[in-house]
């Protein structure tokens with residue numbers, strides 16, 4: 421019987437070259453460098469309204485030994501690491517292109533030099549970066565996809581929601597989707613911008629509202645725009661992994677389908693009911709609760725009902741276990757460190773406990789979400 425592995429698909433880093441670039445900047449995003457009691461006391465400023473002076477940032481963001489230590493402490497066998505936000509979004513096109521290519525080589529090295537998990541597997545694989553910024557040429561994007569597809573430890577790319585300036589439903593991205601589909605690279609869609617900060621009012625709630633709601637709503641909107649633009653109709657083999665279990669999309673997908681049905685502009689645009697597309701997506705299992713994970717797996721499984729365009733079987737129970745096959749464990753490391761030092765991070769323990777206690781998932785489904793689904797998605801035999 422194959423060993424059940426624990427695989428983290430949502431785990432970030434700032435490669436040393438990227439951290440160096442952040443240190444050289446004097447506007448956000450940036451790393452502010454200083455020392456306290458003779459030791460480095462670097463601070464990260466990437467989001468609006470970071471606590472004054474920024475958040476502590478250190479080797480856990482860039483040192484591979486720290487990533488492996490974290491993996492060992494939590495029993496994680498293998499991680500598919502990705503650069504943390506805001507990627508290259510804020511750079512001019514020529515700089516973004518050069519840096520993307522250098523960072524992809526750096527990440528390949530970071531992974532290929534990692535310890536062996538088995539004779540055929542390393543402990544680290546990665547998602548590369550594309551220079552997705554305004555005024556970049558399509559050729560530059562496609563060349564970077566070709567570069568990544570030749571780097572054997574890079575299994576996909578991470579991207580934000582802005583595309584080349586007009587969002588992900590921009591037709592200018594069609595050659596990018598086509599090239600990613602052909603290369604078989606998984607696209608990890610991750611938020612950074614949240615939603616209009618006016619929605620948060622003027623009380624000081626720290627980062628709770630932008631992170632708990634703004635991030636997932638951003639993913640919800642971006643994925644919905646992809647569906648509405650027919651991207652999954654034109655690129656049916658594109659594999660998209662959604663951060664934070666797809667945000668609010670699973671909860672809102674029937675409302676979305678109904679709004680489409682009643683809208684004269686969109687009603688006949690798509691090949692399928694909106695709910696069908698959710699069964700083509702992959703969702704990380706970074707939702708922190710068993711009820712949420714169970715619900716997402718129901719919504720994924722339900723997509724089959726819409727295969728034929730009919731919802732005649734609405735009301736009959738879906739196969740929750742089937743839906744689990746598109747869900748994958750993640751930690752969001754090094755974000756969400758515990759406020760008080762503990763051996764294991766609460767954010768990780770909660771996500772593992774959630775997977776372990778979903779009603780209707782047997783051992784095979786739990787093992788799948790913990791790691792088996794990721795090994796299959798990334799073709800890591």
Ligand code: 5CU
Pocket residue numbers: 432466467504505631752755756
């Ligand atoms: O806490 C945060 O700021 C973040 C972030 O920026 N990106 C992320 O992936 N998780 C948490």
